[in-house]
Amino acid sequence: MKENKIPAGELSQKWSTYKSTCKLVNPANKRNIDIIVVGTGLAGASAAATLAELGYKVKTFCFQDSGRRAHSIAAQGGINAAKNYQNDGDSVFRLFYDTIKGGDYRAREGNVHRLAEVSGNIIDQCVAQGVPFAREYGGLLSNRSFGGTQVQRTFYAAGQTGQQLLLGAYSAQMRQVSLGNIKEHNRHEMLDLVIIDGKARGIIARNLVTGEIERHGAHAVLLCTGGYGNVFFLSTNAMGSNVTAAWKAHKKGAYFGNPCFTQIHPTCIPVSGDHQSKLTLMSESLRNDGRIWVPKKAGDTRKPGDIPEEERDYYLERRYPAFGNLVPRDVASRAAKERCDAGFGVGASKMAVYLDYASAIIRYGKTECSKQGIANADDATIKRLGKQVVKEKYGNLFDMYAKITGEDPYEVPMRIYPAVHYTMGGLWVDYELMTTVPGLYALGEANFSDHGANRLGASALMQGLADGYFVIPYTIGNFLADEIRTPRIDTNHAAFAEAEKAVQDRVQHFISNKGTKSVDHYHKLLGKIMWDKCGMARNKQGLQEAIQEIRALREEFWKEVKVPGVANGFNPELDKAGRVADFLELGELMCMDALNREESCGGHFREEHQTEDGEALRHDDQFMYVACWENKGNHQWELHKEDLKYDVIHPSQRNYK
């Protein structure tokens, strides 16, 4: 197994030691070095802008029509930082500890501590860029709490934190475009990685408007391409989110880490029918004030308002009194599934639970009455004022719910159900964020590194920006310092020609295939297999079946898929075909990984491994490792193990009770 390059020394000193001893590239040399950044979400935009500020020549790629549209934009709730502005006992160590624990002890101490260390700098940088965070009347930054923690360390901008952070990073990126340090390639999709003499030296990309296949060379390639939740077809990801870039890198030698670690988010709007194309998240921040419940009686068909208080089961508060509705996501999701499977679900499909704001509205209303000096306020006044407060905090989320469901969440409790949201797994990277391919880096959700088996809320934004703004600018220099004698990469090299030919052949296959079924047809079938057998609960038999089913589906896909339109023009069906082809390979690997991991941890729940009261049961003696899968071609993989060493934290069974 490749060395993870965690610096020696005391945990809290590792990153500063690294920063003061890593190799540097002088400004004149930086100007002659090209870096490709694929993906322009938080990780990609922050990395592209920062590297360009340092003087490197950067090329960015994204499949959307503008860098600003990457799916980071949809993150709602917030971003964590160990600022301790609330004086409630937060610290770098506590953020580090919560993240490791939240990840069910399957993340690296060194990486996570670094993440906690730079978290405060991220907030400072974003404020300096003019990101309009929520503020208190005194003019200072506001915080709220999120799942899995007992302090208030989450910074936010209404329910649009991802949007504001991404637009901040995008503005920095646009500034570098105007200065000529970044060259953008929008509506482009990376379709292969080019390796020369063992190092990543470029990519093959398709111009999605003209269909042209292009060669782009660089001294290093950064994949900031997000997660692969769309392997489930239905997820909270954007329609275009895909694994293709990471998968191509995997097939060219980059190991894939913990592919089965998927986060199922507890608060999403339930599926309404077969036509469903994606699922919409309702921010975890709603669990701050909302109370989750189901009727105590199975199959209760009464309207929620007709069910009296004593006949409701606030099951999270019952099972987890210490954290209540703010348990981590994996715990909350499984608890919802448990209630629905047991017949207590609500709504037409019976696959939903209530998220109720009635008591929060009363609570806020009373505070507001007291603030405004209204003595003996009647119920209507309390409710009216309470609704105003809730509207200010969560208005956009409530509006979204109303538009999608046609119901008014201020009056009727929302119905929610878990949905695929984030993938903790991803390309294996070392401490420098380099994959097993020299010169190839993976940042943000695309890598596996910081969240272990379960990510805490408001930590994805933190990690994406930490990687882009504060980690890669240092670590990439350590590699590029030895590349200053490498001239601009020649795209006439045979490796480019070979990769380009493979891409062209594949495109041609899709276009000329005389199939009968659409790409979505196969994507939906794959999604169903994954959700049923590699979703919130997994078992040996199901996973073995899933592997066989995926193989058969993949074979049929290549024979029977029908892609209309042309290769040399705008053709979204063709784009989708390539992505689904890769999902059909990834799905198999995810099931293999889930099958191999004979334990339950975080988002990975193997039914065979649970405690008496249904909690996840880890087996640290056997599985305290990162599963790193090496692609051997022809759908064969070899497992390598990176052992996880805990020097500071003593892993224990997570307890949120």
Add this chain to the structure above:
Amino acid sequence: MEHKNINLNLKVWRQKNNQDAGHFETYKAENISTEMSFLEMFDVLNEKLIKEGQEPVAFDHDCREGICGMCSMYINGRAHGPWQGTTTCQLHMRAFSEGETVTVEPWRAGAFPVIKDLVVDRSAFDRIQQAGGYVSVNTGNAVDGNALPINKDNADAAFAAAACIGCGACVAACKNSSAMLFTSAKVSQYSLLPQGEPERKTRVLNMIAQMDKEGFGACTNTGACEAECPKEISIANIARLNREYLAAQFSL
């Protein structure tokens, strides 16, 4: 929520590429659940077209939760369709009734050339942003976040302007194809915050110059942009932009 199935006649703009003249095609959308989003209705239509051996309708979309700004349909003469403050992806079919004819066009503006069918090129917005829509602060320069208190009203107003998703509905809705609402939202965000102060004057001048260069029309205060904006960005931002612009011109 009660739901039912409806049948619609769709009149959809088809255009092979930016050289093609383009034309309307009529399709039947049958058995459409009122629980579907407008784009899911298009998914159903496209699935049918593929089965019949026809080319599906190209349209831009990505997040499908109203925030990425990618979707961009002009529905029955309105940018993003009939619902107030809603993107096309969040418009649901319960907005339509049985037997209705629904006309769907791309954004129409000289500065947004059609790429294919309902897909247009909005890169002009990126270039306006490049002209000055940023604070020139390199990573690593920042002081502590709370070292710079900002009064809540200004912070909230800056946020309300920054909520723009850059979809271009304002341009599509405007009879002059003006990009003033988009540009003013960005200018406002920074002019309301102390971080934007050092570049306040050059920013507004450069962004307006770029906007004009892209071929967007002038603003005649009709207010269609505000009425159709899915994020309900206020036209007061345009007034602020004008003040900023005048002040910058006189003092430079």
